Amino acid sequence: MAKAPVTFESIVGTEGLPQRRAIAKAITLLESTREDHRAQADELLTALLPRTGQSFRLGISGVPGVGKSTFIETLGLFLIERGHRVAVLTIDPSSSVSGGSILGDKTRMERLSVHERAYIRPSPSSGTLGGVAEKTREAMLVCEAAGYDIVIVETVGVGQSETAVSGMTDMFVLLQLPNAGDDLQAIKKGVMELADLVVINKADLDKDAATRAQAQITSALRLFGHQGHPDHASMARDAHGQVLAQWVPQVLQISALGGVGIDAFWQAVSRFRELQTANGRLALRRQKQALAWMWERIDAGLKQAFRHHPQVRELLPQMVEQVSHGKLPASTAARSLLSAARTG
Amino acid sequence: MAKAPVTFESIVGTEGLPQRRAIAKAITLLESTREDHRAQADELLTALLPRTGQSFRLGISGVPGVGKSTFIETLGLFLIERGHRVAVLTIDPSSSVSGGSILGDKTRMERLSVHERAYIRPSPSSGTLGGVAEKTREAMLVCEAAGYDIVIVETVGVGQSETAVSGMTDMFVLLQLPNAGDDLQAIKKGVMELADLVVINKADLDKDAATRAQAQITSALRLFGHQGHPDHASMARDAHGQVLAQWVPQVLQISALGGVGIDAFWQAVSRFRELQTANGRLALRRQKQALAWMWERIDAGLKQAFRHHPQVRELLPQMVEQVSHGKLPASTAARSLLSAARTG
Numbered sequence: 001m002a003k004a005p006v007t008f009e010s011i012v013g014t015e016g017l018p019q020r021r022a023i024a025k026a027i028t029l030l031e032s033t034r035e036d037h038r039a040q041a042d043e044l045l046t047a048l049l050p051r052t053g054q055s056f057r058l059g060i061s062g063v064p065g066v067g068k069s070t071f072i073e074t075l076g077l078f079l080i081e082r083g084h085r086v087a088v089l090t091i092d093p094s095s096s097v098s099g100g101s102i103l104g105d106k107t108r109m110e111r112l113s114v115h116e117r118a119y120i121r122p123s124p125s126s127g128t129l130g131g132v133a134e135k136t137r138e139a140m141l142v143c144e145a146a147g148y149d150i151v152i153v154e155t156v157g158v159g160q161s162e163t164a165v166s167g168m169t170d171m172f173v174l175l176q177l178p179n180a181g182d183d184l185q186a187i188k189k190g191v192m193e194l195a196d197l198v199v200i201n202k203a204d205l206d207k208d209a210a211t212r213a214q215a216q217i218t219s220a221l222r223l224f225g226h227q228g229h230p231d232h233a234s235m236a237r238d239a240h241g242q243v244l245a246q247w248v249p250q251v252l253q254i255s256a257l258g259g260v261g262i263d264a265f266w267q268a269v270s271r272f273r274e275l276q277t278a279n280g281r282l283a284l285r286r287q288k289q290a291l292a293w294m295w296e297r298i299d300a301g302l303k304q305a306f307r308h309h310p311q312v313r314e315l316l317p318q319m320v321e322q323v324s325h326g327k328l329p330a331s332t333a334a335r336s337l338l339s340a341a342r343t344g
Numbered sequence: 345m346a347k348a349p350v351t352f353e354s355i356v357g358t359e360g361l362p363q364r365r366a367i368a369k370a371i372t373l374l375e376s377t378r379e380d381h382r383a384q385a386d387e388l389l390t391a392l393l394p395r396t397g398q399s400f401r402l403g404i405s406g407v408p409g410v411g412k413s414t415f416i417e418t419l420g421l422f423l424i425e426r427g428h429r430v431a432v433l434t435i436d437p438s439s440s441v442s443g444g445s446i447l448g449d450k451t452r453m454e455r456l457s458v459h460e461r462a463y464i465r466p467s468p469s470s471g472t473l474g475g476v477a478e479k480t481r482e483a484m485l486v487c488e489a490a491g492y493d494i495v496i497v498e499t500v501g502v503g504q505s506e507t508a509v510s511g512m513t514d515m516f517v518l519l520q521l522p523n524a525g526d527d528l529q530a531i532k533k534g535v536m537e538l539a540d541l542v543v544i545n546k547a548d549l550d551k552d553a554a555t556r557a558q559a560q561i562t563s564a565l566r567l568f569g570h571q572g573h574p575d576h577a578s579m580a581r582d583a584h585g586q587v588l589a590q591w592v593p594q595v596l597q598i599s600a601l602g603g604v605g606i607d608a609f610w611q612a613v614s615r616f617r618e619l620q621t622a623n624g625r626l627a628l629r630r631q632k633q634a635l636a637w638m639w640e641r642i643d644a645g646l647k648q649a650f651r652h653h654p655q656v657r658e659l660l661p662q663m664v665e666q667v668s669h670g671k672l673p674a675s676t677a678a679r680s681l682l683s684a685a686r687t688g
Contacts, residue, residue, distance in 0.1 A: 038679075042673070042675075042676045042679065045673040045675070045676060046672065046673060046676060049670065049671065049672070049673055050671075052670070053670055134675055137674075137675070138673070138675060141673065190534070286670075287668050287669075290667045290668060290670070290674045291664065291667055291668060291674070293674040293675070293678075294663070294664075294667050294674040294675075294677050294678050294681075295678075297674065297675050297678035297679075298650065298678045298681060298682060299643070299646075299647065301678060301679070301682040302643075302646040302647065302650055302682070302685075303643065303646065305682070305686070306642065306646055319638070320635065320638075323634045323635055323638050324631050324634060324635060325631075326393065326396070326397055326630075326634070327393065328390065328393070329386070329389040329390060329393055329482070329485065330481075330634045330635070330637040330638040330641065331386075331389070331478055331481070331482060331637070331638075331641050332386045332389060332390060333638050334637075334638050334639075334641035334642045334645060335382075335386065335641075335645070337638075337642060338642060338645040338646070338649070341646075342649070
C-alpha cells in the first residue's frame with residue numbers, strides 16, 4: 001500500500017472528520033481505466049470493505065423538474081443538523097450518452113455542497129450505464145468507510161438508471177409532481193414497482209391535485225407496487241414461525257422548497273429502516289445486490305472480451321450481414337463466433 | 345450430407361406434401377445436445393434456410409383457461425379449409441421447470457392434430473427458456489422449409505415466454521377472458537406492450553363484460569401499447585418521404601368454441617400482414633429478431649463456458665461466500681473470476 005496514491009488512513013483522517021480531498025482522490029482512482037490504477041483500486045476497496053455497510057443507502061429518483069436538488073439539499077441540511085454526515089452521489093445517464101449532463105451543473109445544492117459534514121460527487125461522465133453504476137457503487141463504499149452515515153444516490157427518471165439505483169440502495173424513493181399521468185408513466189416503465197416510498201413534491205402549489213395524485217398513486221402501488229413483486233411476495237418469519245411485519249409502500253406530500261414534510265419523510269425512512277432491519281430484509285437485500293452486481297460485472301466483462309477478440313472482430317461483420325439477410329441461421333452464426341473466440 | 349439422418353429432400357417429400365415423420369426426426373435432431381448431432385443440425389439448417397421465410401409467423405399467448413387450444417384448433421381448421429398448411433409449435437415454460445406441462449397433454453387439438461395438412465409439435469421439455477426458444481425457432485424453420493405457410497407459436501401467459509414468442513413471430517396475439525383485471529395483469533408484466541392484437545375469447549358467455557373489457561383494453565393499449573414502444577415510435581416513410589400507414593393494435597371479441605369471430609380475426613391478421621409488408625416493418629422485424637437471437641445465443645454460450653471453466657468452478661463458491669458476507673467487493677470478485685477464466 002506504500003506506493004498507493006490514497007490509503008484508507010488518508011480518507012478517514014486523523015481528526016475523525018472525513019477528508020474530502022482524499023475521498024475525491026480515491027474516487028478518481030476508482031474511476032480510472034488504467035490497469036495499474038485498477039489494481040491499486042482493488043487493493044484500496046478490499047482494505048475499506050470492513051468499514052463499510054454501516055450507513056443507510058437512500059436512492060432518490062424523479063423526472064427533471066420534480067425538484068430533486070432542492071429536496072436533497074433540504075434533506076441533507078436537516079440530517080446534518082441532527083448529527084448525521086451526508087454523502088450525495090449521482091448517476092446521470094445523460095452525461096455518458098451526450099457528454100452533457102442533466103444533473104451536473106455546479107450551482108446545485110449550494111449550501112449543502114460547502115458544508116464540512118457533506119460530500120457531493122457528480123456522476124462519472126463516461127462509460128455505459130453498467131460501468132457508471134459500478135463506479136458509483138464503489139464510490140459509495142469509499143464514502144461509507146470515510147464515516148458518512150447517510151449515502152444518497154440520486155438519478156434522473158430516464159432510461160434504466162432507476163433500476164441501477166434501486167439495485168444499490170436500501171430504500172428507493174420516487175419523487176413525483178402533483179399531476180396525474182406521471183404515475184402512469186412510472187407504471188409503464190416499471191419504476192413504480194421499485195418504489196418503497198413515493199413523495200409528491202411541490203404539493204403546496206396545488207393542494208387538490210396533490211391529494212388526488214396521492215390517492216391515485218396509492219391505488220397504483222397496490223396494483224403495481226411491491227406487493228406483487230417476487231422479492232416481496234414471500235413472508236419473512238421469525239424463529240417461531242411468526243410472520244414478521246412487512247413494509248407497505250407509502251405516498252407522502254411534501255414541499256421541499258418550503259421545508260414542509262421533511263420531518264415526516266425522515267420518520268417514514270426511519271420506520272422503514274427499523275422494520276427492514278428487524279425482519280432481516282435489509283441484510284438480505286444487500287446480499288442479493290452484491291451477488292447481482294458480481295454477476296452483472298462478469299457478464300459485462302465476458303461480452304467485452306468477446307467483442308474485442310481478434311477472430312471475432314474479423315468474423316463479426318460478415319456474420320451480421322449474413323444473419324440479417326437470412327443467409328445463415330442465427331444460432332449457427334452464434335456457434336461459429338463462440339468457437340472463433342475459443343481459439344487463440 | 346449422405347450420412348445425415350434427415351435431409352432437406354426427406355422433409356419436403358416427393359409428392360409435394362410435407363413428410364411429418366421426417367420433420368419430427370429433423371426437429372429431434374435439432375433438439376439433441378450431442379456434439380455430432382449439433383454439427384449435422386447446423387448443416388441441415390443452413391441447407392433449409394433458403395426455403396424459409398415465406399410463411400406467416402403468428403404468436404399466440406394467454407393465461408391457462410383462456411381457451412388457446414380451442415382457438416388454435418378452430419383457426420387451424422379454418423385455415424386448412426382455405427388451402428393453407430398449418431404448423432403449431434409450443435413454448436411451455438412449465439415443462440422445463442417442473443418436467444410437467446401446462447400445454448402438453450395429448451388430448452389437445454384432436455381434430456387438427458390428425459389432419460394431413462397440419463403439424464403439431466409440443467414444447468421441448470428440457471433446458472432454459474432461452475434454450476427452448478432456440479429449439480422452437482429452429483423447428484419453425486424446418487416447418488417453413490417443409491411448406492407450412494402458417495406457423496403458429498403458442499405459449500402460456502406465465503414468466504418471460506411471451507417475450508420469447510413475440511421475439512420470433514411476425515405478429516403477437518394476446519388472448520384475454522371477458523373480465524376486468526386481466527388487462528391490468530398484462531400491463532403489469534409488460535405483455536400488453538407486445539400485443540399487435542388482443543382477442544377477447546368466450547365473449548358469448550357474458551356479452552356486457554366482453555364489451556366493457558374491449559373498451560378497457562382499447563384504452564390500455566393506447567396508454568401502454570405499441571404507440572409508446574420504441575420499436576414503433578418512429579414513422580416509416582416511403583421513397584418520397586411520405587409517412588406510411590402503421591398498424592394500430594386492435595381488440596376483437598370472439599367465441600372460439602362457437603366458431604364466432606374467426607373470420608374477422610383472420611381478416612385483421614391479413615390486414616396486419618399486408619400493411620407490415622408494404623411499410624417494410626415485417627422485414628425489419630425479422631432482421632432485428634435474427635440479430636437479437638444471434639446475440640442472445642452468444643451471451644448464453646459465453647455464460648455457459650464461463651460457469652463450466654475449471655478454474656471458475658473451483659473459485660466460485662468461496663467468491664460467492666465472501667461477496668455475500670461483505671468480505672470482498674463484488675467488482676473485485678468479478679475481476680478475479682474473469683481473469684481465472686482467461687487462464688488455461
